[in-house]
Amino acid sequence: MSRITTRTPARTAFTRLTEAGTPPLLARLYAARGVENAAELDYELKALLPPTAMKGLAEAAKLLADTITAEEPMLIVADYDCDGATACAVGLRGLRAMGAKVDYLVPRRIEDGYGLTPSIVEQAALRHPKLLITVDNGIASVEGVATARRLGIKTLVTDHHLPGDTLPDATAIVNPNQPGCDFPSKHLAGVGVMFYTLMALRAELRTRGHFAQRPEPRLVDLLDLVALGTVADVVKLDHNNRLLVHQGIARMRKRCVQPGILALFAAAGRDPASATTFDLGFALGPRLNAAGRLADMSLGIECLVTDDARRALAIARELDTLNQERRGIEQQMREQAETMLSRMDIGEARALALFDPDWHQGVIGILAGRIKEQRKRPVIAFARAEGGLLKGSGRSIAGIHLRDALDLVSKREPGLLLAFGGHAMAAGITIRETDFARFARTFIDVIAESADPALFDPLLETDGALAMHEMTLEAAHLLERGIWGQGFPAPVFADEFEVEDQRLLKDQHVKLTLRKGDARFEAIRFRHSDPAPEQLRVAFRLSCNEYRGTQSLQLLIDEWEALREER
CATH class of the missing domain: 2.40.50.460 (OB fold (Dihydrolipoamide Acetyltransferase, E2P))
Structure with a gap:
């Protein structure tokens, strides 16, 4: 049971907000969430942070513009979650509207693993692209980018995840979290980074007179996709992200959206006219994610890029069926996890690492999140992969940076983690099955030693x-x-x-x-x-x-x- 506590709104902020015309109830809520003035509630597009401060955008825009001008083929390499799918759809729709020859490739979660791996680059090379564009991945793909370079393929990395010690040797990198980037918002989702990349590209093409003979694309028409990916990826909703989400939801409520978004609302039994962030996070997002968890995220991407309303609805219904299957698998895994926990001597353990040989690799992230909410501590759940390996997916609690904790594990036990990445609240990891017990001990010790004990006193x-x-x-x-x-x-x-x-x-x-x-x-x-x-x-x-x-x-x-x- 959590102790019920109360936030304290800042009195001066509350006064400023009410004097600016904000209703008292909302002013109190906003002031308690750190909003200091009405400007932070301005969700008009003119208040969007400009792209000029984002490192790598100018180089990315020139690279894309040169490739479009030369009529050379591009290939987007996506991620298999909702953020990756929406980022891919934004890239495809935006680039095609600017005249690009562009297609996509999305890894399969279980067969291919995450990111721009060397094997994915080799698959991509069969399509003969001149440029690979990563969305929602790539910042840790040092070997994959090196493979592309050896094959004579340029790479543009667009990502939002935290980088490792070594950056990939890409032709250009756009990531607000890369060293030396002064972009004020560090919380853009992958789809937000792709949206900013398109803004910079459109500006570059304007200077080249590219739109003299063709219509200039309306990038605001992609904001429904940006909103969905941003909410579903559970990134921090700072002012800039709230603005993007507000604009996207406003378009949903007017039904000015992609056919696939309307189809997902229909499959979920929700009305886009009354769309909320809850709908995006708990109705549309899980249906898209089900494709990446149990099948192939190409299904979700096709739903978002088709202009055929009937086809979009047929795909959305298929995604709904997959989501129902995912729920059944998740319920079984939760029951198994509860049985496992009932037999464990958890004691004062500040973290949990769980593994069952029958767990589904595509659902362990959800399971980790459920157990984390219940037990109020970081959790990593593992499933079997090929070659004697385990794939883990972790979820953390506020105040404990999961990726940083894994970095400490890797430094304490060199060679234990074969691969890891992520951010504060979620992370992925690969270890040998024979190392599970050693990992569990080390992970629990690292959390116990580095985390403030007050974080484990459950508060609501x-x-x-x-x-x-x-x-x-x-x-x-x-x-x-x-x-x-x-x-x-x-x-x-x-x-x-x-x-x-x-x-x-x-x-x-x-x-x-x-x-x-x-x-x-x-x-x-x-x-x-x-x-x-x-x-x-x-x-x-x-x-x-x-x-x-x-x-x-x-x-x-x-x-x-x-x-x-x-x-």
Whole structure:
């Protein structure tokens, strides 16, 4: 159980925001999330950070422009997650609109592994490209880029992951996290980096008079894809990312989107007219990711690049079927993990490394995330790969940088990690199966020695109580339409109630009627079967419950704690 705590909004920021016309409820929420003035809530395109400060963009733009002018073929090498798929789709649509001859290749998760490996370069070479463009990968592909150079193929790396000690010897690199890059936002997703690359390319082509005989592409028409990839990759929603997501969702609500986006909404049973960040992260994103986890992400990319609405819908339905299959596999793996954990002496271990020979390599990242949420500590789950190897996928908690922790493991035990990469909250790793126990011990020790013990005291940070006049369906609608996500969490409130009625739904959800004074509220706690205490403090979110065409306010309960008897 997590302790319920309350964020404290900065008083001066709250005052500035309300004086600028921000509604008091939103001003309080924004001030508690570090927003200091109304300019940080300006989501118009004119407020987008300019590309000029991003290292490598000028060189990338010239490289792409030269290749387009020479009518030479390009090949995008994508990643097999939602960020990689949307980045690939943005690249394909944008480059083709500028006259490029461009196709794509996406590795298969299990057969090919991650990134621009030498074997992927050899596959790509069979298509005779003059330029390889990586999206959402490549910054760690030192050997792959070297292979391309030996084969006479130029490389443009576009990525957002943290680099290793050695950068690949690419023709050009665009990555806000590479050394010497002064771009103010370090949190762009891979799709955001590709979008910026297209902006720089369009500017370069303008100077060359390229659009004198052809229409200049509207890159804003790609922002639905940018929004989806940004939210699904769970990057920090700083101002620049919130702007990109806001613009993309605004287009979704007007149905000014790619046919594949509309098809994904339809397959998920969601209405794009009321699109939210929740829809992108928990409805559309998982359906795209299912292709990369269980099949081939080419299926997801084709959904995003086709202009045939019927074909897009057919693919989206196939993705939905894959996602249902993924859910079944995930449930089985979770049950196996729980059985495993029940037999382990976890003790004071600050991290977990788990392995089962039957686990599916495409689902271990989700499993790690579920166990991390439940156990409130970093988790790496492993599955078998070929050649006596294990592939691991890890998820971390706030305050523990997972990739940096793995870097410490690699330095402490040279040769233990055959490959690793990622960022603060997620990482991938390859080890020998025979080294699993040694890795687990070392990983747990590194986390225990380097992490602040306070990070493991489970807290649920809330925005405190709402006034009764704010506990409304209108407030729920207002909040649902906000741009919330990683680093800018959706509002969770906390207050004290008495339980007037409760019952168990489907043996797994607690449905309640809560009372505060003369006011009564319907509430539900999903995936929780223990009865609620009669008097309790609740952490909850405002939501709209729709039943037979009628909407009503419902509190979604994240956590509760019993009040002391004297109360």
